[in-house]
Amino acid sequence: MDDDDMEMDDYNDDFKLNTGPKRKSYEVDYSSLSQTSVEKSMREDVDHICGILGVESPVAALLLRHQAWNKERLIEKYMETPTTVLVESGATVPEPVAAPTPVRSHSVDKSTASPSSSRRATRSSSKLLSSLTSPTRLSFQKSNSISPSGTASPSKSRKDTKSEEPESFVCPICFDDSPDLKQLALDCGHVACSGCWNAYTTSKIRDEAEHSIRCMTEGCALVASDDFVRNILSDAAPAGTDVHENAVAWSRFQELLVRNFVAANQKLKFCPYPGCTNTVSCPSAAGKSVITSIVPTVSCGARGIPGSSSDKAGSSSSGVLQAREHVFCFGCTIESDHRPVVCAVAKLWLQKCEDDSETANWIKSNTKECSQCQSTIEKNGGCNHMTCKKCKYEFCWVCMGPWSEHGTAWYSCNRYDEKGSIDARDAQSRSRASLERYLHYYNRWANHEQSAKLSVELYAKTEKKMEDMQITSELTWIEVQFMKKAVEEVEKCRMTLKWTYAMAYYLARGNEKDLFEDNQRDLEKAVEDLSELLESPIETENIPTLRQKVTDKTVYVQKRNEIVLEDTATGFQDGRWRWNITVDGFEDPLEDSKVD
Amino acid sequence: MDARLRRVNKEIADCKNDKTSNISLELVDNSPFHLKGSFPGPEDTPYQGGHFEVDIIIPDSYPFQPVKMKFITKVYHPNVSSASGAICLDILKDAWSPVLTLKSTLISLQSLLCSPEPNDPQDAEVAKHYTTSKGSFDETARYWTQIYAGGPGPKDVKESRVSGAARDDVAIAGLEKAHVDQFEGIGFPRNKVIDVLRRLNYRGANVAQISEDRIVEELLKP
Structure with a gap:
């Protein structure tokens, strides 16, 4: 990946790798987008709709959000029934306006009296709202919302209608009636004080993560435009509210809008790391059908987790670990990087591990099967003369042979190779085979996972060694970086190895699997060798040779890892892999390759 | 403020x-x-x-x-x-x-x-009762109103008034006394019979559809 290449440049004297710009077969093309750039493409979509439908941009935004950003469907629907679409998306009030729900406050009563024909369609009124961003317009807003003539036309409402206002306004939500209340309403004219609007909007955004802020009145489906929300969280916010909290709510609102846009677009995914607001665009991995042939491991490019004590520069090895790159799988949420195995198989494997591994381990270590009826038996006391509860077969727990052959040697079994007991043990081992097979893969898988977890310590240890080396030999800081590079490589390869075991478990028997396992074995051998080198004690006189060895091995390991990834990736693209079970999106397994 | x-x-x-x-x-x-x-x-x-x-x-x-x-x-x-x-x-x-x-x-x-909304129920058993036999449901609801909410009690005051306003578990559950007695007679505890019959919705037309074996089977479950 790009980032690796850049890092590589720093150690060019140590590592000569052909990491050309050409994409490897196990990588996907993707790009990382910041929140701002996603907002930009949102705006482009909105402008596009504005141009075609001839609506103002706040309306276009509401329409698009309601139609899940499907421009074609929106245009089609809008052309058919513009009013319905506008009403459904909450951009306008329905035409045959029933008087707003009768409420206690006089002021609203008065506004109800205004003829329903004066309720305006969106365009002009959203202009009103967008012009409201300046604080001086607040009185104008008031008139817009309350005066009977207010919504008739922008120019008309511009006149000061203060005198027309009822003597005292009582907010229908908080019942406050102080004279300096700022009154606000959407196009529907359901007035509330700015304090209530502010509290309501903040609560919706913060507590419900809701980007669609509907009118507070029951049954009113009108949605506040972005400008209205910004206004209520900044200029129109009442004096008592926390400026910081408003700012937080506004930025959260913007993030929610971006998330809504990203969620509606198959080509985009929001970075799942906490606190990260980047988006990754990966058109080649959009859609369910593609992820059976590629493993779309992507990264948003950011590192570390904000708020944690990470060293952004990543110069110290502990910093490297904390400030890890935001790598994730575009196709699933199982694990950040489950290459080389595809999402569906990785998921199957994890499910199996969750269900089976502990039980299977226990069965393996505590039970045996009756050689006659294959019931699983736990011996929890008593002598070795077992009688199967189910089939009443009598056998010896030690040799598994029939008890009748034991003759006079009751209660002790010193026989091993009598025919009866050999046969019994054969049967036993056959019935154990599938369990053993699973445990074989599981244990190796778990082992690599465990090692990867221990890498924190390994990093710390390596860091220490690197310091020592700088003191005891003439090597400079840059020259001892080979250690760090090696540790990173080992960790990466262990991830690959881990998932190769999940893949191998499900691969159907045959030449393809043999080849796969050969590659896996080579990588594993190389990784273990390198690990051993890293763990070995450092003696001053050996440092140059060690350095040479580690450097060579690192390059080799890297090569092997690439071979495994490359080979499996091309295999998926050519449809070469066959499974021994049914996997979503793949052909059903051949009869002879099925494994119980 | x-x-x-x-x-x-x-x-x-x-x-x-x-x-x-x-x-x-x-x-x-x-x-x-x-x-x-x-x-x-x-x-x-x-x-x-x-x-x-x-x-x-x-x-x-x-x-x-x-x-x-x-x-x-x-x-x-x-x-x-x-x-x-x-x-x-x-x-x-x-x-x-x-x-x-x-x-x-x-x-x-x-x-x-x-106006109950039985299609979006909070209590599935009550909703089942409502949809299968409205009459029996109304009776139970009225009975509950009488016992818990101080209501006037059923209009037909012939049999249930005998025991006064005493709580009748069978009526509260909206079941027939004869059915409960039948299974209680076999030897099952009364409250368990009521519980099972209510769960199976053993009311109205359902009585003919649920076999007695099925009920006994349910009753035998621990």
């Missing part, structure tokens, strides 16, 4: 002044944020004549988040849990709007009693 407190005070005062709606609110533990509301059962329903009490908790973010309400009085209704009193009503969840008040919400509860 705190906006929430002002609003709640105003709502309580409004309720006091309003003599027409018959809805009352009172404080619990002297806190204006924990109230007890009550209203009469709507007329021409099995709940007529009953007096229903509702526990009301006002959350910190009220009125921007809905109030929490549940029945204190036991109610036999598809959208009210017969065990906990929890209420399934849209305005108490996502359809909440800040302009709704305690009074209007209690009125909504009252009208919920008039």
Whole structure:
């Protein structure tokens, strides 16, 4: 990946790798987008709709959000029934306006009296709202919302209608009636004080993560435009509210809008790391059908987790670990990087591990099967003369042979190779085979996972060694970086190895699997060798040779890892892999390759 | 003054002044944020004549988040849990709007009693009872109203009045006494019989469809 290449440049004297710009077969093309750039493409979509439908941009935004950003469907629907679409998306009030729900406050009563024909369609009124961003317009807003003539036309409402206002306004939500209340309403004219609007909007955004802020009145489906929300969280916010909290709510609102846009677009995914607001665009991995042939491991490019004590520069090895790159799988949420195995198989494997591994381990270590009826038996006391509860077969727990052959040697079994007991043990081992097979893969898988977890310590240890080396030999800081590079490589390869075991478990028997396992074995051998080198004690006189060895091995390991990834990736693209079970999106397994 | 407190005070005062709606609110533990509301059962329903009490908790973010309400009085209704009193009503969840008040919400509860929504049930067993035999459901609901909400009791006062207002478990569950006696006679404990029959909805037309073996099977389950 790009980032690796850049890092590589720093150690060019140590590592000569052909990491050309050409994409490897196990990588996907993707790009990382910041929140701002996603907002930009949102705006482009909105402008596009504005141009075609001839609506103002706040309306276009509401329409698009309601139609899940499907421009074609929106245009089609809008052309058919513009009013319905506008009403459904909450951009306008329905035409045959029933008087707003009768409420206690006089002021609203008065506004109800205004003829329903004066309720305006969106365009002009959203202009009103967008012009409201300046604080001086607040009185104008008031008139817009309350005066009977207010919504008739922008120019008309511009006149000061203060005198027309009822003597005292009582907010229908908080019942406050102080004279300096700022009154606000959407196009529907359901007035509330700015304090209530502010509290309501903040609560919706913060507590419900809701980007669609509907009118507070029951049954009113009108949605506040972005400008209205910004206004209520900044200029129109009442004096008592926390400026910081408003700012937080506004930025959260913007993030929610971006998330809504990203969620509606198959080509985009929001970075799942906490606190990260980047988006990754990966058109080649959009859609369910593609992820059976590629493993779309992507990264948003950011590192570390904000708020944690990470060293952004990543110069110290502990910093490297904390400030890890935001790598994730575009196709699933199982694990950040489950290459080389595809999402569906990785998921199957994890499910199996969750269900089976502990039980299977226990069965393996505590039970045996009756050689006659294959019931699983736990011996929890008593002598070795077992009688199967189910089939009443009598056998010896030690040799598994029939008890009748034991003759006079009751209660002790010193026989091993009598025919009866050999046969019994054969049967036993056959019935154990599938369990053993699973445990074989599981244990190796778990082992690599465990090692990867221990890498924190390994990093710390390596860091220490690197310091020592700088003191005891003439090597400079840059020259001892080979250690760090090696540790990173080992960790990466262990991830690959881990998932190769999940893949191998499900691969159907045959030449393809043999080849796969050969590659896996080579990588594993190389990784273990390198690990051993890293763990070995450092003696001053050996440092140059060690350095040479580690450097060579690192390059080799890297090569092997690439071979495994490359080979499996091309295999998926050519449809070469066959499974021994049914996997979503793949052909059903051949009869002879099925494994119980 | 705190906006929430002002609003709640105003709502309580409004309720006091309003003599027409018959809805009352009172404080619990002297806190204006924990109230007890009550209203009469709507007329021409099995709940007529009953007096229903509702526990009301006002959350910190009220009125921007809905109030929490549940029945204190036991109610036999598809959208009210017969065990906990929890209420399934849209305005108490996502359809909440800040302009709704305690009074209007209690009125909504009252009208919920008039028009049950068995397709969106809170209590599945009660809803089953409602959809399979409305008549028997009404009887049970009326019986519950009588016992728990102080209602006037069934209109046909021939048999159940014999035992006075004593709690009749069988009638509360909306079952036939003969059915319960039948299985109790076999030797199963009475409350277990009632439990199983209620769960299987052994009422009305269902009686012919559920075999006795099936019931015994259920009864034998630990």
